[in-house]
Amino acid sequence: MDRTLLIVKPDGVQRNLVGEILSRWEKRGFKLVALKLVVPSKELAEQHYGEHKGKPFYDKLVSFITSGPAVFIVFEGKGVVETSRKMIGATNPLNSEPGTVRGDLAVDMGRNVIHGSDSKDSAAREIKLWFGDNEVFSWTSHSQADLYE
Ligand code: DAT
Ligand code: MG
16 A cells, blocks of 8 residues: 655644644545654754755755654555645645645645655655654554445
């Protein structure tokens, strides 16, 4: 099964949106396999956003993500990486469709509430960066047969 990394960024935690976000993914049918509240270190944040190093917004991005507690989440399920990106919406919330997290709950690019891995390879890299092997759990959901044919 596929896995993806979500981060409720410090703005989402401050705005009490953690439950709302977890609820959307749980209700969709994805299985929670890892969860923690962390103030991200600069070192890990720089690795996480390494692809953006050198871009004009990079320093602000790293300083914002490390500014306070953020919630790190791994969800598992069929197509979870791509579907999560759809549920999150466009990077700029002003372009995000209603019904998406950013389209419903955000207005500014630098305060767009949530991160989601953009590919299976990114997901694998990001999950390994933020979680130890013993922090990600494989378990059988009682809903399995009602979610999957
Ligand atoms: P996403 O978070 O949708 O995957 P991304 O990986 O391109 O978007 O960028 C990471 C974050 O950096 C994004 O959530 C918000 C910020 N960001 C991206 N482009 C930006 C820009 N042009 N100006 C300001 N912040 C930006
Ligand atoms: Mg990205």
